[in-house]
Amino acid sequence: MNEERDYSFHAYLRGIFLLGFALLNLGLIMTGNIQLYIASHMMPLIYFATVVLFLLGVIQIIRSTSKNGNIEAACQCGSDHGIEGPKWIQTGIYSIFLLPLVLGFALPDHTFDSSVAEMRGIQYGSGQLAQEDTGPDGAEAAETDESNDRAEAYMDDPDGYLTELDEDAAPEGEDHYTVEEYYDQEQFDNHFETVADEYGSDNFVEVDDTNFLDIMTALDHHLHDFTGTKMEVMGFVYREPEFEDDQMVVARFSMTCCIADATVYGVLVEGEGAEAYEQDDWVRVRGTVEEGEYMDETLPQIQAESFEDEEEPDNPYVYPSFQ
Amino acid sequence: MPKTSGPPAWLKDGFGIVLLLGFILLFFNMANTADDGIFTLPSEWLVVNTIFLGILLEAIPFLLLGVFVSALIQVFVSEDALNRYLPKNAYAALFPAAVLGAIFPICECAIIPVVRRLIKKGMPLHVGVVFLVGAPILNPVVAGSTYFAFRDDLTVFYLRFGLAFGLAILIGGIMYLIFKNRDQLKWRSEELLGKESIDIKQGPPQKQHRLKQTFYHASDEFFLMGKYLIAGALIAAMFQTFLDREFLASLGANDWASTAVMMAFAYVLSLCSEADAFVAASFGNLFNEGSLAAFLLYGPMLDLKNTIMLFAFFKARFVLYFMVIVTIAVFSAIMGVQLFLL
Numbered sequence: 001m002n003e004e005r006d007y008s009f010h011a012y013l014r015g016i017f018l019l020g021f022a023l024l025n026l027g028l029i030m031t032g033n034i035q036l037y038i039a040s041h042m043m044p045l046i047y048f049a050t051v052v053l054f055l056l057g058v059i060q061i062i063r064s065t066s067k068n069g070n071i072e073a074a075c076q077c078g079s080d081h082g083i084e085g086p087k088w089i090q091t092g093i094y095s096i097f098l099l100p101l102v103l104g105f106a107l108p109d110h111t112f113d114s115s116v117a118e119m120r121g122i123q124y125g126s127g128q129l130a131q132e133d134t135g136p137d138g139a140e141a142a143e144t145d146e147s148n149d150r151a152e153a154y155m156d157d158p159d160g161y162l163t164e165l166d167e168d169a170a171p172e173g174e175d176h177y178t179v180e181e182y183y184d185q186e187q188f189d190n191h192f193e194t195v196a197d198e199y200g201s202d203n204f205v206e207v208d209d210t211n212f213l214d215i216m217t218a219l220d221h222h223l224h225d226f227t228g229t230k231m232e233v234m235g236f237v238y239r240e241p242e243f244e245d246d247q248m249v250v251a252r253f254s255m256t257c258c259i260a261d262a263t264v265y266g267v268l269v270e271g272e273g274a275e276a277y278e279q280d281d282w283v284r285v286r287g288t289v290e291e292g293e294y295m296d297e298t299l300p301q302i303q304a305e306s307f308e309d310e311e312e313p314d315n316p317y318v319y320p321s322f323q
Numbered sequence: 324m325p326k327t328s329g330p331p332a333w334l335k336d337g338f339g340i341v342l343l344l345g346f347i348l349l350f351f352n353m354a355n356t357a358d359d360g361i362f363t364l365p366s367e368w369l370v371v372n373t374i375f376l377g378i379l380l381e382a383i384p385f386l387l388l389g390v391f392v393s394a395l396i397q398v399f400v401s402e403d404a405l406n407r408y409l410p411k412n413a414y415a416a417l418f419p420a421a422v423l424g425a426i427f428p429i430c431e432c433a434i435i436p437v438v439r440r441l442i443k444k445g446m447p448l449h450v451g452v453v454f455l456v457g458a459p460i461l462n463p464v465v466a467g468s469t470y471f472a473f474r475d476d477l478t479v480f481y482l483r484f485g486l487a488f489g490l491a492i493l494i495g496g497i498m499y500l501i502f503k504n505r506d507q508l509k510w511r512s513e514e515l516l517g518k519e520s521i522d523i524k525q526g527p528p529q530k531q532h533r534l535k536q537t538f539y540h541a542s543d544e545f546f547l548m549g550k551y552l553i554a555g556a557l558i559a560a561m562f563q564t565f566l567d568r569e570f571l572a573s574l575g576a577n578d579w580a581s582t583a584v585m586m587a588f589a590y591v592l593s594l595c596s597e598a599d600a601f602v603a604a605s606f607g608n609l610f611n612e613g614s615l616a617a618f619l620l621y622g623p624m625l626d627l628k629n630t631i632m633l634f635a636f637f638k639a640r641f642v643l644y645f646m647v648i649v650t651i652a653v654f655s656a657i658m659g660v661q662l663f664l665l
Contacts, residue, residue, distance in 0.1 A: 009335050014546055016339050020346040025380070027353035037377040049384035056542040063539065096550045099557075100379050103372050105349035108360035110369035121569045123605050256468070257598035259377035260563060263605040320471070320601070 008064040015060030017097050022053035024104045033109040035315050039255045111316050112253050114238045114279045117264040122238060122249055124220075124268060124299045207233040212252055212318040216265050219289070219300040226289040231302055234284040234310055237277045238266060245275040250285055250302075255317045262317070268292050271304025282310040367564055375560035378628075381595060382432045382552055386545065389433025393440040394540035398533050402445045413447060413499050420453040421491045425461035430596050431623050434458050435632045436548055439508065448507055449499035456649065457491030459596045459623035460484070469619065472600035479603070482616035486656050490620065497648050507641035551635050555628025559593035562627075566591070572609040582657050585614040586650070589622030596623035613661040621653045 025046060028034040038046055205226075207215045215233075219226055235250040251266030269285050270292065277283050285304050292301025352361075364372065410416045429437060438451045459465070466484065473479045571588060575581030585606075594602060599622050603615045610618075625646060633642045 012335070012339050013342075014542060016343045016346070018542065018545075019343060021383070023346050023350040027350045028380075031354050031357050033357050034380075037373065037380050042381065045384040046380065049380075049387055052387050053383075056538065056545070059535075059538050060542055093550055096553050097546070100376060100553060101346065104376050105346070105353065106356060106361040107369065107372050108363055109357050110366075110373045112370065112373070113366075115366065116370055116564075119564070119567050121572075121605075121609075254601075256601040257595050258381035260374050260381075260560070260592070261594055261598040261602050263602060 008066070010064075011060050012064035013094065015057045015064060017094070017101070018053050018057030018060060020101045022050050022057060024101055025050040025053065027105070031109075032314070035317065036109050036111055036259065038258050039317075039319050041319065042257055111312070112259070112262055114236065114251075116262070117238050117251060117253075120262070120264055122251060123216075123263060123265045124249070124294065203228070204230045205232070207231060209313070209315075209318050210321065213254055213265060213320055216267065219267065223289075223291060223298070223300050226300065227291060229289045230286070231289050232284065232286045233267060233302065234282070235266060236312070236316070237279055237281045237283055238264070239279055244270075246270055246272060248274050248277060250283060252318045253316065255319060265318075268294060268299055268301040269304050270301055271307075273307045274304060277307065282312045284308040284310050371557075371560045371564045374563045375557050378556040378559060378593070378595075379553060382556065382628075385430055385432040385595075386436075386548060386552060387541070389429065389436045390541045390544040390548065391537070392429070392433070393436040393544055394537045396437070396440050396444065397540050398537050400444060405441070405444050405446060409446065409450070413449065413504075414496065416447065416450050417453060417492045417495045417499075420450045420495065421457050421461070421488055424454050424458035424491065425488070427458055427462065429458050429462065430465070431459035431626070431629050432552065432595070435629060435636065436544055439636050442508055447499075447504055448502055449495045452498045452645065453491045453495035455645075456494050456624045457487060460487040460620065461491070462596075465596050465600075465623075468597050469600040472604040476612075478612050479615050479619065482612065482660060483619045486616065486620055486653075486660070490624075490652050490656055494648055494652050497652075498645065501644060502641065507638050509636060509638060548632060551632040552628060555593060555626075555631045559591065559627050562591040568606075569609075572606070575610060575614065578611070578613065578661050579658060581610050581614040582617045582654060582661075585610055585618040586621040586653065589618045590626050592622065593626040593628045594622060599623070611661075613657050616660075617653060617657040620657070621649070624649050624653070 025034075028037065029046065029050070034043070034046060205215065212233075212235075215231075233250050235252045238249040238251045239247070240249075247268065247270050249266040250269050251264050253262045253264055255262050269287065271285075271287060284307070285302060286306045286308075287302040287304035290301055290303050292299050349356075363369070410419065434455060438454050441454075442448060442451045460483065466480075469480050469483055470477070571584055575584040589599070592599075592602070599619060603618050606615060606618070630642070630646070633645070637645075
């Protein structure tokens with residue numbers, strides 16, 4: 001009988017912890033700050049978890065009140081249900097579950113800044129990350145270029161598509177899918193046109209949250225197509241110790257699934273006025289794209305013409321655009 | 324009712340109610356704490372906290388999926404049924420196991436409860452090992468994200484999935500050679516009693532209880548697994564915060580060193596296998612393709628958070644062998660590939 005009583009107390013306590021986790025999820029969703037932890041396209045999973053946690057919590061509490069102590073007897077698994085060890089170990093184990101709840105509820109929500117960027121290293125341009133050249137604009141989405149079809153084919157049926165892809169690619173060798181296929185000149189010009197049309201001036205690209213990674217990728221792979229282009233980009237200021245006073249990086253953190261995989265992407269900016277900005281200030285830079293050099297490597301660089309102070313946006317993170 | 328030891332019932336109930344009220348109060352206070360917090364920590368520890376919560380919030384839905392699959396197996400799949408579908412020859416089971424692992428979209432947080440449950444139900448150990456190693460990598464979602472991250476040059480993509488399939492079978496085979504079918508799970512004494520009582524034929528559980536049982540199992544297993552996940556996420560968050568990645572890159576001077584460094588890195592980061600490809604891609608300018616593939620192979624097979632779970636549920640000797648074999652297998656496969664193919 002003693003064990004039964006103990007057992008229902010555990011069920012009761014666990015029910016409360018489950019409700020606690022559900023409340024933490026719900027609270028983060030309601031304040032909108034969940035976006036500081038989880039990438040936006042993963043949100044359906046978080047909704048799912050919140051509902052299931054509530055449900056499990058309620059079921060646990062109901063279970064703890066059931067009078068006919070034979071909850072375990074109906075089950076043949078032996079015991080997976082209890083919590084082992086003496087009292088102090090049990091307390092310790094529940095404290096482990098209390099820790100994320102207390103931290104989550106009580107600590108302020110924190111956004112990543114240049115100190116994290118320093119530890120992680122900056123991707124100038126975008127490293128290897130090649131994103132699909134699909135902007136948010138409808139004109140481009142309507143285009144039936146091959147790469148869009150591929151993305152759709154993948155979205156409809158990831159498994160089948162990848163198998164197909166393997167079959168397609170195998171005989172022709174691994175080099176079949178090259179950068180050029182995704183960023184061929186024509187498609188790239190189209191992209192330019194749509195972006196330029198949208199902002200009503202020739203040869204001008206405004207980098208915003210949705211196209212940040214796309215443009216960084218395009219800059220990295222096709223710098224020559226961009227040199228001489230006017231560009232406006234917003235982000236936080238990051239400086240390496242060896243930078244000149246008029247040099248800085250305008251950077252953003254990108255998130256794929258959760259904040260643990262955050263990576264920093266940025267573009268080198270040079271120009272008079274840059275020295276006025278401190279590490280982590282948010283700034284909007286307008287200038288001309290040119291070839292720059294850092295650590296003996298050619299990198300995209302914006303020769304700045306104007307700087308503008310910016311507030312840190314509510315959601316400082318950018319996401320890959322493929323989802 | 325006999326006297327219970329410990330605190331009286333009203334105290335226990337009261338404690339729970341106070342706890343719940345506390346959560347509710349904190350919940351309604353969240354809009355205020357979002358910016359300032361009730362208390363606060365130095366900035367770098369806020370980063371640790373953010374990564375810790377990020378990993379956890381992200382992992383919980385997957386863990387829930389894992390424990391529900393496990394609970395459904397427990398309640399609805401009988402041992403007889405399982406044994407009927409398994410090939411009689413131990414080695415013949417390896418290949419279908421790897422294929423099955425590729426079909427189930429289960430990542431590394433969810434795979435441990437499922438494998439543990441299947442082994443408890445009588446599935447051979449080495450088949451479980453194939454799942455453990457293969458399933459987190461060989462799955463459609465991971466294939467998708469790896470493909471997107473490395474679209475420029477699919478070498479890493481092919482290396483990851485080709486080698487994951489081969490290595491899963493190889494590692495499963497080696498584990499069979501060492502352990503045969505000896506039981507490597509930890510059983511508690513009362514569980515062994517439970518195990519016995521299964522042998523004494525009981526009637527099938529009553530139908531109306533099955534749904535209830537599934538939910539009970541799922542939430543109990545959530546707590547069983549959850550504590551290890553939380554501990555692992557906390558340690559991983561500290562590594563994520565305090566490890567300088569460019570220093571890491573400076574260690575990887577040659578092929579073997581950079582492969583070893585990337586494997587160690589994958590181990591401590593404990594990333595979700597769905598997202599690790601993008602992190603690997605961000606190292607494209609610092610590391611060669613072989614090392615990136617090593618990162619993408621080793622991390623999902625073995626990392627900090629799942630090591631803690633493995634030690635909790637399997638015998639220590641088994642986990643140590645498993646870790647050594649996986650490490651050697653991944654490392655030599657990558658070195659071999661770099662020597663002969665790249």
